[in-house]
Each structure stands twice: as C-alpha cells, then as structure tokens.
Amino acid sequence: MRAVVMGAGSWGTATAKVLSDAGTDTTLWCRREELADRINESHTNADYLAGITLPSNLTASSDIAHALTGADLVVCAVPAQSLRDNLSDWRPHLSDDATLVSLAKGIETSTLMRMSEVIAEVAEVPSEQIAVLTGPNLAREVAEGQPAATVIACTDLSRAEQLQQMFNTGYFRPYTNTDVIGCEIGGAVKNVIALACGMASGVGFGQNTLATIITRGLAETIRLSSAVGGQIETLAGLAGIGDLVATCSSPLSRNRTFGAHLGQGATMEEAQAAASGQVAEGVKSCTSVTALAEKYQVSMPLTEAVNSVCHDGLPVADAVSSLLGRKTKPEFRSGHA
Ligand SMILES: NC(=O)c1ccc[n+]([C@@H]2O[C@H](COP(=O)([O-])OP(=O)(O)OC[C@H]3O[C@@H](n4cnc5c(N)ncnc54)[C@H](O)[C@@H]3O)[C@@H](O)[C@H]2O)c1
Ligand SMILES: O=P(O)(O)OC[C@H](O)CO
Structure with a gap:
C-alpha cells in the first residue's frame, strides 16, 4: 500500500510521520517546491514542526501528479475552506479505487457541507471510499510520539479496519467507527x-x-x-x-x-x-x-x-x-x- 498526505502543515506532517512510523510507504505533498526540498534534505519541517525529526523513509514532493499517481490512500490535509479547490486540482490524478481520508475539522461556509460530502462531490467517489480521522490529536504532541488515540470513521467498516492497521503505531492508537x-x-x-x-x-x-x-x-x-x-x-x-x-x-x-x-x-x-x-x-x-x-x-x-x-x-x-x-x-x- 502506498499513501500520500496532501498538505504539509502541522497535522499533515504529523500524520505522514505516523503513517511512516507504522510502516506505510508515504509521500508528503507540499504546495511549495522549496519546502519539499528542505524536508527531503533535512528530514524536518521547520516551518510547522520545528525540532521534530521525520522518518528517513518519508519523502516529500511538490508535484501533484507524481505524489498522487498510484496512491492507494490519499489523506486530505488542507484547511476545510480550501479543500474543494485543492481537490479539483487533485481529481485528475486520483486512482479510481483510492481511499480518501479527511483530516479537516470544519464545515464548508459556502454550502454547509461536511468534508466527506465535499470529497464525495468533487472527487466523485462513493461514500464507502471516504473516511474521516479525528480525535484529541494536537499535531505537535503526536509528532513527538506522545501516546494518543484517534477515531477512523467510515461507513464501510472493513475499510476503517484496514486504515486502523495502516495508522497504528506504538504511540498512536486508532479506533474504528461507522458514524461519519x-x-x-x-x-x-x-x-x-x-x-x-x-x-x-x-x-x-x-x-x-x-x-x-x-x-x-x-x-x-x-x-x-x-x-x-x-x-x-x-x-x-x-x-x-x-x-x-x-x-x-x-x-x-x-x-x-x-x-x-x-x-x-x-x-x-x-x-x-x-x-x-x-x-x-x-x-x-x-x-x-x-x-x-x-x-x-x-x-x-x-x-x-x-x-x-x-x-x-x-x-x-x-x-x-x-x-x-x-x-x-x-x-x-x-x-x-
Ligand atoms: N494541527 C493540528 O493539531 C490538527 C490536528 C487535527 C486536525 N487538524 C485539522 O487538520 C486540518 C489541517 O490543519 P493543519 O494543522 O495541518 O493546518 P496548517 O495551517 O498547519 O497547514 C495547512 C496546510 O494546507 C496547505 N494549503 C493548501 N491549500 C491551502 C489554502 N488554500 N489555504 C491555506 N493552506 C493551504 C498549506 O500549505 C499547509 O501545508 C485543519 O482542518 C485542522 O483543523 C489539525
Ligand atoms: O490547534 P487546533 O485548535 O486546530 O486543534 C488541533 C486539533 O484539532 C486537536 O485535536
């Protein structure tokens, strides 16, 4: 399985670290090429998580097509109000059977839609392919490896269970839920x-x-x-x-x-x-x-x-x-x- 985390802010970077630590081959997409280069060279994202060393198997890219092509798991890690525009750019490069995970905690102001609804509409994927990861997860604490639990919610329980394994590390413990x-x-x-x-x-x-x-x-x-x-x-x-x-x-x-x-x-x-x-x-x-x-x-x-x-x-x-x-x-x- 190959994962891509789309958005290299605090939570996107911490989540990419979790996936890498859990043994999943992960790419972190950054809007800025210069940030991707710095992450690849220094294994840190000083702009958002200064002092945190990222796993050496975590690679960054600013190329949308390169990051998304062949990814089985696409983690959406951009702010809620920008998800629709970002997804429109990503849409042509998404695999048909990819699972999309939303990290954003917000309601779209222009439509009052939840993030999973925005993903379903823009990416044109069925709701069973969309999951939400949410819980008491302050990015810096998770990136430091402090113990924390989270919820992975998907209407398709078997998909939630698969994601649970992909995100499970010694410090980050996912629980499943079907109540998206x-x-x-x-x-x-x-x-x-x-x-x-x-x-x-x-x-x-x-x-x-x-x-x-x-x-x-x-x-x-x-x-x-x-x-x-x-x-x-x-x-x-x-x-x-x-x-x-x-x-x-x-x-x-x-x-x-x-x-x-x-x-x-x-x-x-x-x-x-x-x-x-x-x-x-x-x-x-x-x-x-x-x-x-x-x-x-x-x-x-x-x-x-x-x-x-x-x-x-x-x-x-x-x-x-x-x-x-x-x-x-x-x-x-x-x-x-
Ligand atoms: N930081 C946390 O502790 C944390 C934890 C859980 C959930 N979340 C949620 O995750 C989502 C992302 O949060 P974050 O902490 O990574 O945010 P952030 O502000 O640290 O980073 C946002 C990222 O999105 C990118 N981006 C792409 N398009 C953008 C646009 N149009 N405007 C602004 N940024 C754009 C930025 O370049 C940046 O990489 C939010 O919905 C937040 O509520 C955050
Ligand atoms: O820093 P905040 O206020 O966006 O909260 C971060 C996370 O959502 C906490 O779970």
Whole structure:
C-alpha cells in the first residue's frame, strides 16, 4: 500500500510521520517546491514542526501528479475552506479505487457541507471510499510520539479496519467507527467551543467557566449531530468529549489561542496576525455551524455568541452577559442535553 498526505502543515506532517512510523510507504505533498526540498534534505519541517525529526523513509514532493499517481490512500490535509479547490486540482490524478481520508475539522461556509460530502462531490467517489480521522490529536504532541488515540470513521467498516492497521503505531492508537456524521460534527464544533474557552481564559476566568463551556458545548454538539443524523455515543468518545477536552484545555490549540487573544482585547486582525498563517478553523466554521444549526432548528447559543464576536463585532464581555442573561431552563430536555 502506498499513501500520500496532501498538505504539509502541522497535522499533515504529523500524520505522514505516523503513517511512516507504522510502516506505510508515504509521500508528503507540499504546495511549495522549496519546502519539499528542505524536508527531503533535512528530514524536518521547520516551518510547522520545528525540532521534530521525520522518518528517513518519508519523502516529500511538490508535484501533484507524481505524489498522487498510484496512491492507494490519499489523506486530505488542507484547511476545510480550501479543500474543494485543492481537490479539483487533485481529481485528475486520483486512482479510481483510492481511499480518501479527511483530516479537516470544519464545515464548508459556502454550502454547509461536511468534508466527506465535499470529497464525495468533487472527487466523485462513493461514500464507502471516504473516511474521516479525528480525535484529541494536537499535531505537535503526536509528532513527538506522545501516546494518543484517534477515531477512523467510515461507513464501510472493513475499510476503517484496514486504515486502523495502516495508522497504528506504538504511540498512536486508532479506533474504528461507522458514524461519519457524528465524527465530523464533533470535529467542527469543538473548534468553535475552543474559541469560546480561549475567550474565557483571555478574560481571566478559571476552571469552572472552562468546564461549563466544554459541557454546554458538548450539549450543543450532541443536539446538532443528532439533528443531522449522527449518533449520541460518538460524542461521548474521542471525536466528541475527547477532542473538546484536548482542544479547549491546551495552549497548543490554535483555536483556543485565537480566542484567548480576543478575550484579552485583540482585534480579529491582531489575533489573525498572531496565528502566523496557521489555520484556526473555528473562526470560519462558527459561521457555517451557526447556519447549519438554523437550518436544522437547533439551539446553539455558545456557537452563536462566538460567531457574533468573530464576525459581528460583539465585545466578549457582552457575549458573556448575553449568555448568562438567558432564561433559565432544565439541564436536560426530552432526553437530550
Ligand atoms: N494541527 C493540528 O493539531 C490538527 C490536528 C487535527 C486536525 N487538524 C485539522 O487538520 C486540518 C489541517 O490543519 P493543519 O494543522 O495541518 O493546518 P496548517 O495551517 O498547519 O497547514 C495547512 C496546510 O494546507 C496547505 N494549503 C493548501 N491549500 C491551502 C489554502 N488554500 N489555504 C491555506 N493552506 C493551504 C498549506 O500549505 C499547509 O501545508 C485543519 O482542518 C485542522 O483543523 C489539525
Ligand atoms: O490547534 P487546533 O485548535 O486546530 O486543534 C488541533 C486539533 O484539532 C486537536 O485535536
């Protein structure tokens, strides 16, 4: 089996390292030829994962045709809002029977589609050939070989099991799931909730506030996922609460860090500049998740508040007052949070 990881940012590079460490022959596609040359020469990707030595059997290429031709496994590691355009360029070079794995945690703003839906439409492959890899996986920790688990979701369980073996290393432990919807909604919404946690921490609030946002954020995630067709138990797992805890708690999270800048009074432009070009997916997905919630008539007050802070100029302090000023209610309604 030959794998290609399309996108050499933090997570693409870390994922290519996992595949290589698991013994899979892997190519890492970079947009810039100069980055591919540097990775091949130095076995490091200093732009995104400084100090990490990449396996010597991992090769990089900036040539799309060369990278994709004959690849059995194509891992899509570009940001959510750029997946459609990138895939259109890759499409002519994809093998008909290749498995496509999505790493992106977002909802397309122009269509409200999940990433697996974008892949199915643009690459014109059946959903059984598309998988999602998601979970509490901060790229630097995984690249350092710190123990972590993940979820590989595919409607075709035997394909998920095959991928599970390809990604399984002594430090990275994949679990299978067939609930692609729940996994994708979990991954997209946790970035928005991490922005909220970052804002709270930037303001100076402590652990009670953090735990409250994570828990009520999980309730929003479960409501949306259930409405779209996902299973509740998925969100009690790595793709739900697992990823929420990692992303909402870690200073390594770009989304949490972005939110912290806003909580400290930075403008959107200042927070963007501090991110040094790395993507905080929740900043765009808060708009599409809010729209998806409206489409399915699901209440997501935290998500709406994050969207208003990021895109309507609502001050963080006003978002806090507005959330706490809502009518009181039971914790659980009709069996759902
Ligand atoms: N970094 C993590 O810890 C992590 C972990 C799990 C999932 N993810 C998800 O993986 C996806 C990729 O994240 P990442 O951390 O590798 O991002 P990144 O910002 O570190 O890198 C993005 C990569 O995509 C490439 N790219 C191609 N087309 C692009 C475009 N139009 N605009 C911007 N970049 C473009 C860039 O060159 C770069 O190699 C995101 O959806 C993210 O949520 C990230
Ligand atoms: O750095 P973030 O905020 O994009 O989060 C990274 C991963 O998604 C954590 O699982």
